[in-house]
Amino acid sequence: MKLLKPSTFGIMALAAVMYACGDGGGDSARKETTSSIPQNEPKKAASFEEQHGENPDYVKGLALIKDSDCPSCHMAERKIVGPSYAEVAERYENNEENINLLASRVIKGAVGEWGDVPMPAHPGLSEEDARQMIKYVLLLRR
Numbered sequence: 001m002k003l004l005k006p007s008t009f010g011i012m013a014l015a016a017v018m019y020a021c022g023d024g025g026g027d028s029a030r031k032e033t034t035s036s037i038p039q040n041e042p043k044k045a046a047s048f049e050e051q052h053g054e055n056p057d058y059v060k061g062l063a064l065i066k067d068s069d070c071p072s073c074h075m076a077e078r079k080i081v082g083p084s085y086a087e088v089a090e091r092y093e094n095n096e097e098n099i100n101l102l103a104s105r106v107i108k109g110a111v112g113e114w115g116d117v118p119m120p121a122h123p124g125l126s127e128e129d130a131r132q133m134i135k136y137v138l139l140l141r142r
């Protein structure tokens with residue numbers, strides 16, 4: 001369950017202001033390049049919506065999930081009854097094999113992969129829709 005990504009930019013926080021003034025002398029123009037690079041901006045991880053909002057797999061899968069009963073047991077980034085989608089995406093690589101595997105588990109029901117609480121079967125769900133939902137789920141990888 002590695003939801004935290006090691007920070008890669010902490011070191012930059014103390015970056016010194018470059019004030020090196022090469023040759024002495026009255027030349028002014030060169031130093032006028034006031035940098036507008038933010039120095040201490042806390043870099044917020046982009047939301048999944050920001051990352052994938054344009055991806056049709058994301059949009060279609062999310063719409064199907066919202067229309068189904070999934071949200072009563074799953075959230076994108078928080079475990080409720082079932083694992084969060086982000087946890088699922090962390091565990092299963094996004095490939096055809098896993099899309100098929102997970103789609104069939106959603107249709108047939110599952111237990112034992114994440115704990116003792118079973119996920120009920122969804123016999124009314126088409127394989128196509130289940131696969132589309134999983135394509136969305138597997139995008140949610142940090």
Ligand code: HEC
Nearest residue numbers: 068069070073081082110111112113114115117118119133
């Ligand atoms: C009544 C609660 C409930 C509902 C509704 C539900 N789930 Fe689950 N889901 C669970 C639980 C609990 C697990 C963990 C099962 C296990 O440990 O094997 C799970 C597991 C999963 C997994 C991971 C399966 C694996 O083998 O690792 C996926 C993907 C998933 N659910 C997607 C969905 C989708 C999509 C829907 C809607 C169609 C849905 N779930 C509806 C409770 C639910």
